[in-house]
Amino acid sequence: MKTEAIATQKDSSGINQQITGSEILLRSLIAEEVQTLFGYPGGAIMPVYDSLYSFSDQLKHILVRHEQGAIHAAQGFARVSGKTGVVLATSGPGATNLITGLADAMIDSTPLVCITGQVASHLLGTDAFQETDIINISLPVTKWNIQVTRAADVASAVARAFFIAKSGRPGPVLIDITKDAQFEMADFHYEICHQLKTYKPIPNPDQRSIAEAAKLINEASRPYILSGQGIILSGAQTELIDCAEKAGIPVASTLLGLSGFPASHPLYVGYLGMHGNYSPNVNTNECDVLIAIGMRFDDRVTGNVAKYAPNAKVIHIDIDESEIGKIIKTEVGIHADAKHALTLLLPHLKKTEHPEWLASFKKLDELEKAIIQQDCHPECEGLKMGEVVRRLNQITQGNSVVCTDVGQHQMVTSRYYSFNDLRSCISSGGLGTMGFCLPAAMGAKCGAPEKDVIAIIGDGGFQMTIQELGTIMQYQIPVKIIILNNNFLGMVRQWQQLFFDKRYSFTEMDNPDFVAIAKAYRIESQKVESRDYLDQALMDMMNHKGPYLLEVVVEKEENVFPMVPTGAGVAEMRLT
């Protein structure tokens, strides 16, 4: 383990001073420059919370209302700030309540360090009160985890955890600390971890692969870049723009890649996926060289793999070697950090343009215009989700951080909000976790207090983590919450309509008065049902200094199009 010593606890005479495992934990977090924690106390983590009482000037702890809220908040914090999110929870149910968030962070590559309390070491395996085997339960949904039973091991566990969570392909790490280890006294000496014997997070890209990729791109007549979250995680936005501009390559984005390439850029052709834009999906099957960067060919992006990009030679750049060739056969695989690979690639690229190829996207865009018109300028009486997002985009000029939950509103927001600033799109991608948005927005606001943070949520997902309104109230976290309320689990209902013969099996919702609920939490709120009042309501929300909830009643049975039905290829995308 390669380390860098940065903190030691000594008394006034310079002699090492023993402190508790709990204090070692908190001093270790401070050594990692942690300032914000999201958590919830309980029996097995009480020594840590007791120590936290003395560190409240250095560590800001946000008391959530449910551990799932804590971990999603930490995810929002990490995604917006690029830092590692930190969570505290107790043993048993406290720890198991983190599982959804761990799975979400694992699949979406979000760096987290979760610290759980555990029963005292002599009780391990005895079914003691609130004992659960969180190490084994969390194995498949953590990048790494460790149980600590001695105070002397706390600091090195924290150091390794932060290194592992953030480096390479980021992910969640869990440290389970027994209660006796929290009480026990030990010397404190903290060393930042930079290297582990068996873990090589920074690959060295093969120069031959870079040259082969450049040759394919330079000889291509219809090259096409698919930009994933790897661009954001490696901070490669500039390098991507440089490569795309030099070689004249159109760029499409995955859901998690949104904001990695400016939506206002002339080479940006749209958003990929089942409910993405028409031209970037359809033209996937027309390109002759496909350059996938920091993305993993999720089935929501590829549709039917057998019908995916049949004319393309595929170049896949990814920091995770196991992703290369996993789904799509790859001509050139580059195992590398996106920024590093693009930096090496740029000098090999010929300056060129592909005007006809680029024009083909514009031509296909024409076919989507009718849908955009219906979504954003509807003639129906009720409001539609698209027009709400479009107006919000105009009012905020695409400069806010926008968090979404999962479902129709998520797809509509991804289509109609212009994500221009890096790290401005926060959504649950791979896991599709309903209930993600409200706590994630709360965490995002803590991670980027200078930015406007807007949560766009459906009525279903909102009620999955609605309790976090209490956290928002207590800390006056000024997030702006828009509930697009159609009194349905809209995406499931859409599928029931299209593929299950309109058998709306348990998708209609009888909802409470959301405005009254917000008011009960002392959060300013209003409900809008008419187009005439939409702009004013959005302005009221954005101009309000504190948290705000805006319920927008939208059309009950709206469908999101275009759409690639299950089993279809991307070129078979349906416009209606």
Add this chain to the structure above:
Amino acid sequence: MKKDFVLEVHSENGFSVLNRMINIFNRRRVRIKRLLATEMPGDYKNGMASFIVHATEENMERVRLQLEKLIEVERTDVREMNLNHQA
């Protein structure tokens, strides 16, 4: 076509390392036909697990890459099972 492979995984010897390895086989529904896990002689901090598994070549390669992703795994060696020489 599925075949038998011998897969040796050299790793640090922590409490959950073997479970992490087995999870990878389970998730891809790769059948473990035999497993031998051992500490390295005179070095309890490092270990080696030798698996005989039944899988397609492609699945074997995906599993190997997943195993190499594990933080504690140092390296993997895979070879097709030679029926004349039991591993």
